[in-house]
Amino acid sequence: MPKSTTSRLLPPADDHAARFLRQREADRAAVAEDYVELIADLLREEGEARAVDLARRMGVSQATVTATVARLQRAGLVETKPYRGLFLTRAGDAMAEAAKRRHDLMVRFLLAVGLDRETAEADAEGLEHHASERTLATFARFLAEQESKA
Template sequence: MRFARQREADRTATAEDYVELIADLLREEGEARAVELARRMGVSQATVTATVGRLQRDGLVETKPYRGLFLTDAGRAMAEAAKARHDLVVRFLIAVGLDAETAEQDAEGLEHHASEKALVAFARFVAKAETDRA
């Protein structure tokens, strides 16, 4: 069971990373292109093409000829949830004493593998730490 959960978390992590990056590119640059995904993710164009194809089949991404990649409503929801979870994990890591740069780096892996119970505990800890600091 534990290994199956890990494999599913890895698949979900990839989808979340892609939709989050697509959302960032759309917001920052007005477009998301496969070549830019490959560059930022540090993977080949072929890897991006295969992953985007899976995201399309899963109903998270749409492609438009000569216009790049777009998120569906489901893709936008996944991107927003992934960003919120990432931000929570960063805030938690900073609250327990990590510097901001390390917290950002470490959150990239932790955000996808923390259970809902852990995230609730992180949120509770962060809320108390931020209240105590104020």
């Protein structure tokens, strides 16, 4: 049976593998980014970030939070203080700010192309971690053009 003229050809194997590697790396980074972003949000909104709050808001067990926070500590992103909860290091704070900017950009873009806020917020949670810097820059230019027309 002949191939459809609308089907795309597979990319070269090395390029294909590189795409999947970037996605796996983005998946790993997404967890750290989600945690530090939530810690920053909790510190800003509630004045403290506790493991129990992270577990409840992320829908995971406290054991999962404990293991993840330990990894974030080893990576130099989070500090814990006895009886005081979780705090971000400078590196963690920088990561949280970058994640927040990407999230906000993604939400603004999704709203601009016609999605409702609830869907845009939900979808941005995954998309923000997987969009390349080039894609994000393109979204930002698109939004700037749209806003300049308004």
